[in-house]
Amino acid sequence: MKIRVGVLGATGAVGQRFVQLLDGHPWFEVVALAASSRSAGLTYGEACHWVLDTPMPTWARAMPVLDTSPDATFDCLMLFSALPADVAGPVEETFAAAGYVVCSNASAHRMDEDVPLLIPEVNGDHLALLATQRQRRGWPGLIITAANCSTTSLALALRPLHEAFGITKLHAVTMQAISGAGYPGVPSLDILGNVIPHIGGEEEKMERETRKLLGRLQGGCVAPADFPVSAHCNRVPVRDGHTECVSLSLAQTVTREDIVQVWEAFQAEPQALGLPSAPKRPVVVRQEVNRPQPLYDLTVEQGMATVVGRLRPCALFGWKFVLLGHNTIRGAAGGAILNGEYLVAKGWVPRA
Numbered sequence: 001m002k003i004r005v006g007v008l009g010a011t012g013a014v015g016q017r018f019v020q021l022l023d024g025h026p027w028f029e030v031v032a033l034a035a036s037s038r039s040a041g042l043t044y045g046e047a048c049h050w051v052l053d054t055p056m057p058t059w060a061r062a063m064p065v066l067d068t069s070p071d072a073t074f075d076c077l078m079l080f081s082a083l084p085a086d087v088a089g090p091v092e093e094t095f096a097a098a099g100y101v102v103c104s105n106a107s108a109h110r111m112d113e114d115v116p117l118l119i120p121e122v123n124g125d126h127l128a129l130l131a132t133q134r135q136r137r138g139w140p141g142l143i144i145t146a147a148n149c150s151t152t153s154l155a156l157a158l159r160p161l162h163e164a165f166g167i168t169k170l171h172a173v174t175m176q177a178i179s180g181a182g183y184p185g186v187p188s189l190d191i192l193g194n195v196i197p198h199i200g201g202e203e204e205k206m207e208r209e210t211r212k213l214l215g216r217l218q219g220g221c222v223a224p225a226d227f228p229v230s231a232h233c234n235r236v237p238v239r240d241g242h243t244e245c246v247s248l249s250l251a252q253t254v255t256r257e258d259i260v261q262v263w264e265a266f267q268a269e270p271q272a273l274g275l276p277s278a279p280k281r282p283v284v285v286r287q288e289v290n291r292p293q294p295l296y297d298l299t300v301e302q303g304m305a306t307v308v309g310r311l312r313p314c315a316l317f318g319w320k321f322v323l324l325g326h327n328t329i330r331g332a333a334g335g336a337i338l339n340g341e342y343l344v345a346k347g348w349v350p351r352a
């Protein structure tokens with residue numbers, strides 16, 4: 001029997017991805033779709049302006065959109081949250097207190113000491129924070145969070161390098177897609193033919209979250225990785241896919257082949273467990289001088305991998321490369337679904 005799940009913020013850019021990716025999922029069955037009071041009472045087909053390249057699933061089209069008020073009850077065990085951060089803060093806590101397992105995409109709880117900020121290939125062991133969360137909050141349910149979209153693809157590329165060689169400093173410049181701003185997001189007149197060199201809060205998120213993700217568990221909380229991270233974040237007129245130019249220093253002297261070998265060999269628990277949404281290769285290396293590109297490399301591993309390329313020496317830091325990640329798949333809905341699968345596999349969700 002499948003685990004019954006609901007989607008909060010189901011009508012938005014990330015909510016739609018949840019609906020798309022959960023269609024036919026082997027473990028999860030969507031039984032509730034919720035959004036704001038503006039959409040509540042309409043069918044999902046009426047409320048949602050579907051912007052994805054596969055048809056809206058028939059089962060979703062006819063479903064009533066539910067309100068997300070704190071006293072709402074959903075006939076399910078797990079909730080995937082794609083709520084705006086300000087709404088997510090109190091609402092996700094209320095639902096965890098009511099017994100739901102909340103897998104969130106929102107930033108509201110990512111940096112809470114007792115909330116795992118989880119990418120299973122990067123820091124699966126941080127799930128242990130849930131014991132602290134249960135003890136401190138007394139919730140029968142729980143909250144785990146997925147990382148910010150640009151941080152997620154970055155952390156996947158960094159994990160094996162940090163493990164093998166030790167990162168000592170990091171600099172990243174992003175070129176982030178329009179869909180990262182949700183729907184309808186950035187007005188066309190602001191972004192067409194333009195680059196916007198500011199995304200509110202994004203640089204701070206990348207700098208903080210990267211260090212939490214690569215940090216170590218110590219005495220029931222996470223000691224952040226101790227290398228400095230500096231990020232520049234830009235919005236560019238690309239529909240989907242965040243590209244990042246990354247420079248980093250390593251504690252060891254290594255060759256280009258050493259780095260490529262570590263990336264290509266990278267496997268973690270989700271791959272060993274065969275989780276349904278786990279990519280076979282979490283990091284995919286392109287050797288061409290002009291890849292990765294969003295136009296060509298976004299659907300590698302169904303959008304669940306980080307694609308890296310252009311690895312070369314850097315006069316300032318030691319090494320530099322380019323990476324690409326799918327912001328609404330691995331960077332949002334796909335990442336949160338993998339987190340949910342990981343929770344199930346690790347025994348945090350009772351299977352019917």
Ligand code: NAP
Binds near residue numbers: 179
């Ligand atoms: P979005 O397109 O603006 O969608 C927002 C969703 O939240 C809609 O379903 C909306 O419902 C609902 N909502 C808005 N106000 C609400 C309220 N007061 N109560 C209940 N529901 C409400 O945003 P998005 O891009 O999908 O982002 C959703 C979350 O994921 C955000 O926290 C964002 O930071 C995070 N995230 C986004 C991305 C990305 O690439 N877009 C990546 C990673 C994380 P209505 O349609 O009824 O207004």
